Amino acid sequence: MTPPDGFDPARAGFSRPSRSRARPESSMADDAPTPTRDYRETVFLPETPFPMRAGLPQKEPQILAKWDEQNLYHAIRADRQRAGAPLFVLHDGPPYANGAIHIGHALQKTLKDFVVRSRFLLGYDVDFVPGWDCHGLPIEWKIEEELRGQGRRKDEVSKAEFRTRCREYAAHWIDVQCQGFKRLGVIGDWENRYATMDFASEAAIVAEFHKFVASGQLYRGSKPVMWSPVERTALADAEVEYHDHVSPTVWVKFPVTEGSDAARGASVVIWTTTPWTIPANRAISYNEAIAYSVYVVEQIQGGLEFEPWAAPGDRLIVADKLVADVMDAAKVAKYRRVEPVDCQGMVCEHPLANLDPHYQFGVPLLAGDHVTDDAGTGFVHTAPGHGADDYMVWIAHGHREIPETVDPDGAYYPHVALFAGLKVLETEGKKAGKFGPANPAVIEKLIEAGRLLARGRLEHSYPHSWRSKAPVIFRNTPQWFIRMDEPVETKELGGRTLREAALEAIEATAFYPAQGKNRIRSMVESRPDWLISRQRAWGAPLAMFVDKETNQPLHDPEVDARIVEAIKAEGADAWFNRPVTDFLGPHDPERYEKVEDILDVWFDSGSTHAFTLENRAHTKWPADLYLEGSDQHRGWFQSSLLESSGTRGRAPYDAILTHGFTMDENGEKMSKSKGNTVDPEVVIRESGAEIIRIWAAMIDYADDSRIGKTILQTTSDAYRKLRNTIRYMLGALADFSPDEAVELDQMPPLERFILHRLWELDGQVRAAYESYVFQDVIRPVLDFCQEDLSALFFDIRKDSLYCDRPDHLTRRAARTVMHETFERLTAWLSPLMPFTMEEAWLTRFPQAHSNCLRTLPQTPGEWRNDYESSRWAKVKAVTTVVTGELEIKRQAKEVGAALESNPLVQILDRDSLEAFEGLNPAEVFRTSDCELGNPDWDDHLAAQAPAGYLSKQFNRPDVGHVYVTHRAASGEKCERCRRRLPEVTAPKFLCVRCDDAVAAWDAARA
């Protein structure tokens, strides 16, 4: 292979003085001319103390310490307040103070910090007070566990001590989580963080509760609620989870006492999975749309190992559709349909009536839509105290008395004949949560009474407590509710119902993403009255008195005020510890019952706006934004909506932003048992919080997002790219002074193009931050760094930056544009990557206070340049053909560096050729020289093109109008700038430009 013209390996060796350190000048005893000096010192290489590798795990804590020292958040606010900036309020949804932070917390607080910092950047005065949710069952449960560990029963511990321990426990985790959130770089009013257990908060929550009492929105209902006997408490829907569970099933006969001739003498058959509710039975429900008949048993199945309870001659009433199933369960081989039955007005006797007078009452049949013929017998055993449907059908038929059958431990009350004291569930010891003796006892008695038709077992989905994992039961207890559907005659509600006010508030709220509105609306439309009472210890109390005669809450503003004052001073404990006379004043203590229930924790969290956004300086109610996970449509968004609508007639927020959940790398839910969790603390220790932040910025947070090893690696790569871009600019701008800045009309085309891109990005970044789409900040900026800066601008201007005289226009223009770029990059990215942008800013301006104090720099409209934008698109297309040709020659070992080439570039398309007007093609292609033109118009080029050049030269199908031929650059290599030009000669081996630059360099140092 012949080397290309002008390529002399020997000289190539000379041309790299920087690598010839070990080679003594004299040892190369040949005749090749030697450069007279090493020009390296005259080259303006980038210089910066900003290291390539960040060392974030060490660097971040230093930056945090400085921010802390500067009191950064308050410093920014003070700055904005001095400038009269508009206020923006992001109200923090409180995490529960019972454990270390996980990746979901990290994502959420990071997103919140993006909001806070970007609003600061946009020029707002931002109020953000982090908070914690402290009351509630999970913490109580932890403390009970601790007590058990010490061998103490809960009963042995005073309520006051118990509450103190809960308070200490929550305080501990607030501290831990606070450190975790701060470490992520989250800024806010940490010193004045709120907590629902603060005395002032507890007082405010109780005051909010009093508003509901005063406006008549509260009532005491006797209603079946989900009840956990193990925890002795009512549970909210959110505190219940469903698991498979094996229950006994029974088919029970209710002899008909009133009804048609055919019906009398027959028995209505019901099927249930909760035999223990039979003593509470008061009715049987049927559906008017279902056909029922009397059937007579004719023959029992043979070969059974036991005596079936059914016998020939038995007359049973069931749904026609289900008769086969029922007969099969009863081991009946043959049966006959007697006649259809109209259930209207029928009455049965209780199946235990013949065992005890207690059960001697009529059991009416009631029509209800909740009855189906999918399974069972077509009849539903109805115990108004133990099921929501049961309760409703019972009430709907005009009944008022709800039997109370089991006590808070889930044991039958003493008045329940045959079963007094028996427990539905075991509540203590190793068997806690297992079914107790109630079911078997009831089944035994049914057999004894001759009313059991059949029995079995069934595995089905059954509600369990989310905390104890024990099954729950429906139990009729007195509870306090907030009405959803009664017109409220307050100033705020103006005769609307709470549901109406809440639905109107939803319409008035902006949702990001928009689907959130449907989601919360459908929930509010259908939700039942708000059950707010809990029979627990750790929470804010329903601090009120009930008149024993009228059963109505005492409404006296002075009493309420005394209660709130006492709680403000001593916490909720005041309600439990102080004598009632302290609160009641002139009222007769004998006449009033003190309510000791505590409030649903959702009422606490629903009230956070009241004690955070009101009566504090520099904030406002309502908040501009609430930001939480999408599960909070049922949680905090809704509790806040209801609480605020009930007391203030509207939502406490103008907008709601939701994010999805964080999955593992395969899109699966994270769980400790699967071992696929990502611990934010580990990521911070190994890579830095900045990596978590970039991850949060790059994902589509509205959807569920993934995180794992690969994804974090990709994130780190993106970080490195951004960091190196910044670093290069810092190096290039090390000695830049505004004096050398170049005016726009003096700028070369490349600089104008970059300014145009800055203008374009400025609009994109502002719009993206306005609408909280952080992805649309980091992705375009990252692409800009990669494509426009690193691969184009920096790569082309390297030559000018390193080799041109400092006063050269191109070099000055390039540095001016880099300066403008640095100004904007460090601002645009500061909300997302505050650590690195702070480091960069302070590297450039060591005397500056903090990058975080800045607002977005204004970008002049004159920077917009559509001509340069389309020009460079065409230039880039031509460039791909040039690099394509060089790549082919490189593989053929004909060329190495692009500077060895002087390509012939023939462009047949007028537009593309004209795009090069005013450009130096060699500079653009980063070659030493270049000839470019259209051979059809240019005789010189035509002469150089061999016949049939189109077929012989390199061309890409996607840029069909461009043909390129590599030709070795002729001339010696300039020892300073490495270009090969004919003008370079011994002994200096410098091109004209470098000769001049070196002279200037020497003169400056003379």
Next chain:
RNA sequence: GGGCCUGUAGCUCAGUUGGUUAGAGCACACGCCUGAUAAGCGUGAGGUCGGCAGUUCGAGUCUGCCUGGGCCCA
């Protein structure tokens, strides 16, 4: 079981009102440079757009069903 959402290269994401051969960045392979060097530049490979069926001249885009995943609820 019901409601809502979701599935485009290994990863993160673009893909206009349906309209050429589905794109970008990173990662990967190969090469160049050795004056951004644990960096920089270039070239390349990589996708049945979750699957099936339909509407249409034409479907990643519209419709239905199925399937994987998620949240909420029962």
